[in-house]
Amino acid sequence: MSQTSIDTAAAGAIDAVKIYGEDDTEVRALDGVTVSFERGRFTAIMGPSGSGKSTLMHCLAGLDTLTSGRVFIADTYLDTLSESQLTEMRRDQIGFVFQAFNLIPTLSALENITLPMDLAGRKPDQDWLDQVVDILGLRPRLTHRPSELSGGQQQRVAVARALATQPQIVFADEPTGNLDSRSGTDLLEFMRHAVDDLGQTIVMVTHDPTAAAHADRVVFLADGQIRDEMIEPTAERVLDLMKQLGD
């Protein structure tokens, strides 16, 4: 397991424990997880359902709090932040891509992309925005409403929104889960570009080995603990490892 360093990592967790319920009904969703995510890299978190991968991501993103241990984004420990500082952290430093329902139906694609900046009352960096839009191939779709976009296009808009603020890190929760394989592959390619060409940091939760194969590194979780990790993964190797962990 790599040494966690707050200096070089975009985000990470130190000895993270998350317990739901009490006594008999106690569930240890995270059981002492220590992990860090390097800048400019694409990391996938894998594990069977109930392994704690979603909980880990929610805690890393400041959407949920730990029972014990700490999480950080860049040089900030999230437990030191107030509710409104946390909100601003999410708005300015973190990008999100969810499995579905990523967009506000009443706003156009462009408005959805610039939403975090609009909420902050800030002007977007136009050059950056242009780059993101072009890489994701969204230029012709900017004025469309979400209902006028395909599932793949909607997810690309969501990725664009996540990247638009030049965040420290982007969390993607099963971003291809609702897409057909072609759109899914396209989306993963776009995310790959964002990391390679724009130098962004992405952490993606997935249970699909093919999706995980697009990442630089895969972290395997089971029963709330980190079981293994893999650098330069391929779909076959990931699948093999999953089978082993499943035994």
Added chain:
Amino acid sequence: MFRVALKDILARKRRLVTTGLAILLGIAFLTGTQMLSQTLKGSISAVFDDAYAGYDAVVRSPKEQDLGFGQRVHVPLPASTVDEVRSVAGVAAASGIVESANAKLIGADGKVASSSFGPPTIIYNWQEERLLRTGKVTEGREPKADNEMVLDFGSAAKAGYRVGDKVKITANSGTQTFKLVGLVGLGTDGKTPTGATTLIFPTAVAQELADLTGKFNYIAVAGDEGLSQEALASAIAGARPELQVLTGAEFAKENADSVGQVIDILATFVTVFGYIALFVAAFIIYNTFSILVAQRTRETALLRAVGAHRRQIVLANLIEAAFVGFVASILGLLVGTGLASVLRRGVSAIFSMSTSQTLPGVNNITTALGVGVGVTVISSFVPSYKASRVPPIAALSEATLDRGIVSFKRIVVGSGVLLVGAALAVAGFAELGPNPLLIFGAGAALVLIAVSLVLAPIIVGPAIRFLGLFSPWRRSVVSRLSRANAIRNPRRTASTAAALTIGVTLVTLIAIIASSIKASVSDAATEAIKADFIVSVDTFSLGSGIPPETVKEIQALDSVAVASPMRFGPVRITDAYARKHAASSSSDDTGQLGVGATSDAPPGEDTLISGIDPKTAFESVNFGKISGNPADFVDGTLAVSKVFAEERGWKLGDEIPLYFAQTGEQKLRVAFFYTNFIGSASFHIPIETFNKNMLKMFDVDYLLTVQAKDGVPLAQVRKELDSAVKDLPTVTVQDLGEYVKSQTAPFDTFLAIVYALLMLAVIIALIGIANTLSLSILERTRELGLLRAVGMSKRQLRRSVFAESVLISVFGTAIGLVLGLVFSAAISTVIAADNPDIFQYTVPVPTLVVVVIGAMFAGVLAAVVPAWRTAKMQVLEAVSAL
């Protein structure tokens, strides 16, 4: 199916609570009013039963005059009749009764203790006859000397008098001081409050104060032991067929009924607002159930997929509505009972009258359940039917949310409803059909429904975008989101706003009509009266006026050029036109009570006329354009406004038959027409004619229009006038401006009451807005979670809910303003047609501005709970729903 419906209710209890609350408030209001009026009527009946307990029969003149509101005055009987009645076989005792309302009690603080809104003040003569004595002297003794009197204990306490004090009474003859020698109360122990300010004097003094020297209002009779009231009444009627005889029970009932009639009118007036509130509630129910049905589309589809019939789906929804309506109605009835009980205590205190406990009776329960459940079920019918149209396949596919787009069918049906509603409203306003008010109300309701459900959804998009332009934060994403949310389901927004529209329409309509009438009356009065000062009695009640000596004194003042008097009294117009109208509109049961002679009054139209002095009237009144010769205005003639005459087809020189209680039918010739609006009297007759024909109690001046002599400073005239009336607490001196203002002041009070009653409808509308917002927010949980996840702060989230609420409120208000303007313009056209040159359409801009600002605050208020709930929403939970 029943179980499914109940389970649904339990699962959604919070959403249904607000719906129930709307019904609860409406039902509480309705049943509260109903129960209060029942209790009061019962209590008043008890008071009269107590007061006239000793009367076996009452004898009076059949000649009477209608004062309106079921009140009648009978021509007094001479004292000699008492002796004649006493000599009839079967009569154990007979006594003349003075019962007159033309005096006021002055309190220990020097102010008039009797108010025109509170209990009446009645002069009685002390009964020497034990059998006919009412109540009991609880403290002190009966009045014996001419300067002694007795008061009811309640009024004495309120006015601050004790036995032994000097008490001031003002009557037509001026102000006099009496010594209070005793207190009385009703009942055998004298402990029951009288419910009226009761002043008791020795007979001669009472007659003098009531302008009845040597006369009585009626004769009370006690019969021999064992003789029934009916037998006694028949015996008297047989002996004196020219008199009207009632049994004691009938007399008490007649009195109770005349007060009950007033209570009924007031109750009906208040009840109208209860129904308005329920109409608003109906919109909310419709809306809530529509949203609920939309939200459980998949669930409904699942039920259909597993084999539920359409009929069963409708039934399940209706059962749910009926259950909510039932619970809310029962709770409403309980709250209404509490409300009636509190108000009853208030009334008891004001009228010093004991009232019985208010308990809901069968009819209250029927009203509550019938109206409450009825409104709920009917309002939820359309949504329930819609639910049954959900195809089973919807369970499998992604639920498509109802976008609330207006269909062509809806436009066609809506336009039809709009036309029918407008036609009904016009018909009602033109007083066609048996119940014009009801027809007008139904028509207006249909117009409102059509506008809110068809027109409003069409214009809501552009309207909200337009309103958004006025927001100082219109560019911010929060503001844009709230606008987008407000127009996302146009039908929902429109029907939510409609609840508020109803209240605002009524407020606007009433405000405009009221200010128009006020302005018209003020201007008309200012134009018609040529006076520097008006001396008038400040509490206008028939039968009390300015003492004659004071009138003479003012007329004799050196500084006064002219002081022209005006008196008012009732008359019945009995020409063919009036007879026809009386036959079609009145449900009077004149002369049904009692035995013996019945009133000889022919059918006709009762109205108020004035007596003016032909010598001075033309100097103090500006009649406007006169047709005919003013010189013809002499004894035996009348002067009438052109519009009033034209409506009845009266021509100059026509002989108009008028019935006076005192002198029977008289024919007065039309002397001239005028165009200006002069006071509330329908027409004017010379004071000489007035005095000849009117009952003595009306021969008193209500006001004097005073013109100063040239060159005398007005301040000096005023000083002299003030000193002339200084001992008369009921008489005031005002300049024309003050007088006009004081005449329109009751109007403002009335308006304030109407606005207060309309608040109920507005509050229910706010509940509706809050409810829709909460439900919409629930629908948007995922979206809100997303917004929070990407960095919207709680504050921004709250702000967007507030903004959405304000937008909906202002939209509803704007439509209400427009509808109010349209309705008021329509009504004004009709009024103006009847009152050419007088009626002016006046829009009270400040009031309407206040309404709009109020609506914005209301919007904020309605959003408090939904906004709080939204902000409380856990980001994680919302995100997990993604």
